[in-house]
Amino acid sequence: MALPNKAKIPVGTLLAGKHRITREIGRGGMAAVYEAENVDIGKRVAIKVLAQELTTSAVVVERFLREARAAAAIRSPYICDVYDSGRLEDGRPFLVLELLEGESLYERMTVVRNLDLETTVAVVMQVCRGLSKAHAASIVHRDLKPENIFLTHDEENRLLAKILDFGLAKFYAPMDGGGDNKQARLTREGAVFGTPAYMSPEQVRGQGAVDHRADLWALGCITYECLTGRTVWQTDQGVAMTFAQIANAPLPRPAEFRPDLPQSFTLWFDRALNRSIEKRYQTAKEFADELAIALGVSPSGRGAEAAVGTPSLDDIPVELHAREESQDSVVTISAPLSALIQQSQASMPALERRVPPDGPSSPGALPSGNPGLAFVGPPAGAAPGQPGGAMPLPRSEIETTLSPRRRGSSVGRVVLALFVLGLLGGAAYLGYQEFAQPQAALPPSASSKPSAASMASATPTAEPSVVRDTPSAPMGDAPWIPLLSSAQEEIAKGNVKEAFPMMKEAFDKGAHGVPRTMLEHLQVAMRDAGGKAPCGLTGLGRPRTYDLVSRGVRAVPGSRPSIAVGPRGAVMAWTDAHEGSEHAYAVSLDSALRPTSAAVDVTPEGYAVGRPDLKRVGDRFVLTYWDAKGPEAGVHVRWLDANGRIAGPAVAAASIPRGGNFWPSLAASPEGFFVVWSDEGDANSDSEDLFLRRLSPALEPVGQPVRLTDVAPAGPVKPRARFPSIAVHGDAIHIVFRLEREPLHTIHHMRLPIADAGKSVEPAARGERVDRMAGEVALANTEKSRSDGPGISCSADACYLVWHGDPPIGGASAAYVDPAAAQPLWRKKFVKVGMHPAVSVDAEGRAQIVWFEGSRVATAALTRDGVGPATRFARVSGDQPMPSIAPGTKPGEWYIAWLDYEAGHLEPYAARVQCR
Incomplete structure (x- = not known):
């Protein structure tokens, strides 16, 4: 049977005599969206066209056109405007919409798992303004979810949130004051409308009297998800179980997943999702104002306008x-x-x-x-x-x-x-x-966008030949900073217990987020210090410094960091938006893991940089990253020098103009490099697949990208091969990845001979529904439980795979692979509550893994015989992305970087452990 919504409108088609199609933006199960230009006035718009196979349903067509009526009745800057409607020659209805540039809240949360408090309040405040206008016009959205909240910018480049898709909107008081048979039919008693995870109890019960407070329930669920990175209800067991939770299950406790959230937010959340509709917040304004107070955040943060009537x-x-x-x-x-x-x-x-x-x-x-x-x-x-x-x-x-x-x-x-x-x-x-109070903390990034001359040379001056023993970066004048620095020196000597009173005094001098979080990391390490644990903490750092140099600088969240060790010491990279757009920054660290200089913007050309990854190659580093949007969207690589500064131009391994998140991974080979990423290939693809490209030793692309997988659909949800991790061993490439074919998420290992690395998989025959994959592919997690977070690293005689299982099964697993085959020799769940394991191998072939175990960061050796005893050396809060691990310069020395909460925002941290 043909997949739904496959009919395309060719580029250049003129709709209604005035809107010329310029490109397809995207498509879903119900509609496709195109960019178009009004030929009379040149205005760019979006055209939303209902899928052909749905036009036979009068109810669906009525819901589709209702979006235009709802937007016309509201008129708010926080709601996507609808300019016009019409029908194609084949009868399909279409809407002419405001063209927005940016990303949905859902897309933002796939990159930034937990939003900071200020961004969350700003988004919720603006959504509430849009809802207030809708509710005042007697319209309730009924399908509010992260996908229907779009994040863009206004004319002054301030964050602007807009509500999309009023297709399920209910006019709970007739707009014309008269009866409406279609309206009655669409909102009849017992009908259930909405997305299960965000539906209110009255929607689940199918009550016809659903009103505007259902939108506030959904927005409460969205707020929780923004702050904790997870939905309120577990949705992986089907709609019936989700409905049962909405009706009867106790509300989750936000602080269990994000301990820095204040108790006042829990109380706000309990009221926002009170099953008694009369005890919830009754208006959108009350909902937003109380959230700002509960989180202690000014509603004007991140460019949002100040709330009217918010009490001081x-x-x-x-x-x-x-x-x-x-x-x-x-x-x-x-x-x-x-x-x-x-x-x-x-x-x-x-x-x-x-x-x-x-x-x-x-x-x-x-x-x-x-x-x-x-x-x-x-x-x-x-x-x-x-x-x-x-x-x-x-x-x-x-x-x-x-x-x-x-x-x-x-x-x-x-x-x-x-x-x-x-x-x-x-x-x-x-x-x-x-x-x-403004927080004191480390110096602004020294990198505004460099000039052409500085980019051309990209050669640092007066570079040290050894790692500095004292940081050269300005650290601010807060009284706790010298104590913190001294404590880091003691940790570097292995004197964890001696460092503790210094760290405690640093915290006592200001109760600041930096020494407080560092102190909590140290307390975890002290429990294993001097005991039987095989590893000891010998370094602890907080490499970002821009927010410590002066008072009043607000810390913005960082992303998952990457760390590598070169001839002059460790270099760490991450992304944040403290200078505006999301860019990658890098900094070199001294022997105590203190920054030796201010961080450098290593992606100055970027628009929305994601997932930077560092690999040491000789006396330099290769930086791999993606740019999610802009004229140079795609997968990029570039050289960095031994201090983490730019040493070469950004090279596009894959140019993907439509943008997106690509999860690239790079590995060195004797003839250069290979980079693998995940992408849909084109806008009409039935799946998201893996692609590979060879790079020369100078990082120049060789040949064209090669398609490694062609995953066949098996249901209404598009299958995806995602999150690849690559290693090269001898004459073969090894790639581990997650295959998402709902409801299963399975981990697969691909072994591809280098000689075949230039061959794309053959396209499936017409009507054929089979997976096509390059090389030899084996299932790693044979229990076929939902899994996540794969990683791979190879030594001279073995490859090691790691991954974790999604709740409720959970647990971190490892597998041992003979590099001559794809099938693992053994696999084992080595910890029941472990999450997001990462693995690395040193020059002598020793493998080490790091993972999150509850609220602790743990590490252990991995050998042919299994996983050794663990050492817990730091804390982690919330569900954070996979940590980064790299070998040091001494046998048994490992550098680790991870993301953790610090005073309400996500902060990259670094540690060094010495293992026996």
């Missing part, structure tokens, strides 16, 4: 209730939050924050765990900034923690009130400082 600390009245157990009485104090903070700062040193073993006793308890303390929200209906105005914690969630008022000693109540005031102020002040 002086506008927020706090009603504090404390219970005195001996008197069984309650004391009440009312004052602005800012006043409580100010009055309590002096008492902070004397306060001890105590948490009971089982955590806070109720949703209303403070993070300190004191069951006698609670913030109490305002009376219902009070406006922000007014007496009794909006509070971060909803009253309905907290009142149950209060005991009845009884008579007691007035003196005792006053004394207790003062004590409670100090305790509350201390906790509030710490939380307030975390978000409101």
